Amino acid sequence: MEGTKISDLQKSFGIIGESDDIKEIIETIAQVAKADITVLIIGESGTGKELVADAIYKSSLRRHRPFIKVNCGAIPAGIIESELFGHVKGSFTGAIEDRKGYFETADGGTIFLDEIGEMPLETQVKLLRILELGEFIPVGGSKAKRVDVRIIAATNKDLYEEVEKGNFRRDLFYRIKTVTIAIPPLRKHPEDIPLLVEKFALDFANRNNIPFKGFSPSAMKLLQQYPWPGNVRELKNFVESMIVLHKGEVITSRDVTKRLFAERKALNDNLPIRVGKPPDQAERELILHQLFLLREEIRDLKSYLFSGGREQEIKSLPPLEAKKEVFVEDEILTEEEPAKEEEHTINPAKIGKVSLEDVERELIEGTLRKFNFQKRKTANVLKISERTLYRKIKEYGLEDTEEEK
Numbered sequence: 115m116e117g118t119k120i121s122d123l124q125k126s127f128g129i130i131g132e133s134d135d136i137k138e139i140i141e142t143i144a145q146v147a148k149a150d151i152t153v154l155i156i157g158e159s160g161t162g163k164e165l166v167a168d169a170i171y172k173s174s175l176r177r178h179r180p181f182i183k184v185n186c187g188a189i190p191a192g193i194i195e196s197e198l199f200g201h202v203k204g205s206f207t208g209a210i211e212d213r214k215g216y217f218e219t220a221d222g223g224t225i226f227l228d229e230i231g232e233m234p235l236e237t238q239v240k241l242l243r244i245l246e247l248g249e250f251i252p253v254g255g256s257k258a259k260r261v262d263v264r265i266i267a268a269t270n271k272d273l274y275e276e277v278e279k280g281n282f283r284r285d286l287f288y289r290i291k292t293v294t295i296a297i298p299p300l301r302k303h304p305e306d307i308p309l310l311v312e313k314f315a316l317d318f319a320n321r322n323n324i325p326f327k328g329f330s331p332s333a334m335k336l337l338q339q340y341p342w343p344g345n346v347r348e349l350k351n352f353v354e355s356m357i358v359l360h361k362g363e364v365i366t367s368r369d370v371t372k373r374l375f376a377e378r379k380a381l382n383d384n385l386p387i388r389v390g391k392p393p394d395q396a397e398r399e400l401i402l403h404q405l406f407l408l409r410e411e412i413r414d415l416k417s418y419l420f421s422g423g424r425e426q427e428i429k430s431l432p433p434l435e436a437k438k439e440v441f442v443e444d445e446i447l448t449e450e451e452p453a454k455e456e457e458h459t460i461n462p463a464k465i466g467k468v469s470l471e472d473v474e475r476e477l478i479e480g481t482l483r484k485f486n487f488q489k490r491k492t493a494n495v496l497k498i499s500e501r502t503l504y505r506k507i508k509e510y511g512l513e514d515t516e517e518e519k
């Protein structure tokens with residue numbers, strides 16, 4: 115497809131970005147929109163899955179027909195079938211009359227099943243039937259009804275993993291994943307950040323009648339280096355808050371750093387205690403983790419201070435730890451037998467005698483070993499970015515000698 119057409123499409127969908135990833139997404143939208151094929155959109159939270167679903171709908175032949183959005187994660191499991199497929203009078207207490215479900219309402223149109231990974235297994239069976247036969251039976255009913263609905267689904271879960279865990283039906287997964295649009299996290303296409311910032315800033319400033327003078331080049335660089343765990347949504351909120359806080363001023367890298375640090379601190383102050391471990395062990399790990407964060411912060415503050423607060427690029431800004439990542443996954447809490455005392459690399463009695471560097475090194479090494487050198491898991495548990503983890507591994511020579519897992 116020629117460039118102009120892509121940019122026209124982008125404009126009408128409001129999808130910003132010139133990176134190869136975004137261009138490819140737009141091309142895929144253009145290719146699949148007009149066919150009635152099911153599309154699965156995957157990506158972390160805030161990456162634009164709903165925006166892409168809207169774009170598919172808007173450029174489909176069904177754009178003048180109903181478009182129903184259903185958040186499968188927000189509907190209680192007990193009523194989701196009745197919501198989706200309707201029910202017949204008397205099928206359960208409170209079913210005082212026949213009720214149409216979303217599929218029937220969307221007949222001839224499109225349904226967006228957001229957070230499909232949250233759909234209960236029994237409901238998945240019914241969905242598969244609609245996909246394969248174009249029919250369903252309302253709750254309490256005996257006769258199948260036919261519908262013609264195009265399905266777009268989205269999830270931020272890893273459906274492969276959900277299938278392995280038995281939470282998602284394999285047959286349904288294979289049925290819906292034929293056309294998958296994978297939206298990368300923002301940190302994977304930082305080249306799009308200036309365009310996104312400009313768009314969000316101008317829209318917000320115009321809408322609210324606030325003068326906006328722009329971000330300085332180094333502030334923009336900083337925004338491109340930041341890992342944005344909340345992706346485009348977080349960037350958008352950040353830009354809007356900066357405009358309100360710095361009305362009519364050029365926003366500098368100092369302003370950006372200050373705000374990012376303020377948020378990071380607020381989140382770290384809320385560090386929850388890990389559960390599922392003996393309290394002394396939990397406390398010890400918490401102290402070690404705090405020491406680790408402290409060291410990171412000192413390093414970043416140093417680099418900021420050495421810049422003299424001047425307009426200067428600040429390298430390797432630490433990631434903002436999203437609250438959800440602060441919690442330790444159940445999987446980790448429940449796996450294996452409890453760690454033996456001697457497996458602890460640092461004895462709490464030694465605190466005060468060892469350097470932060472020692473603590474950091476041992477903590478990283480121990481965590482890497484515990485998770486078979488799986489970098490993502492290790493980084494998640496340590497609550498640092500994978501980027502930081504790779505740097506530390508190199509710094510301390512902690513590379514795995516075996517083959518990468």
Ligand SMILES: Nc1ncnc2c1ncn2[C@@H]1O[C@H](COP(=O)(O)OP(=O)(O)OP(=O)(O)O)[C@@H](O)[C@H]1O
Binds near residue numbers: 128129130157163346
């Ligand atoms: N490429 C983009 N261009 C412009 N705006 C974008 C882009 N990607 C995301 N956004 C904006 O970011 C915000 C979040 O996007 P959206 O709601 O589509 O994310 P999501 O992936 O559905 O998130 P969640 O998983 O949390 O539901 C929206 O305001 C959306 O308009």
Ligand SMILES: [Mg+2]
Binds near residue numbers: 163
């Ligand atoms: Mg969404």
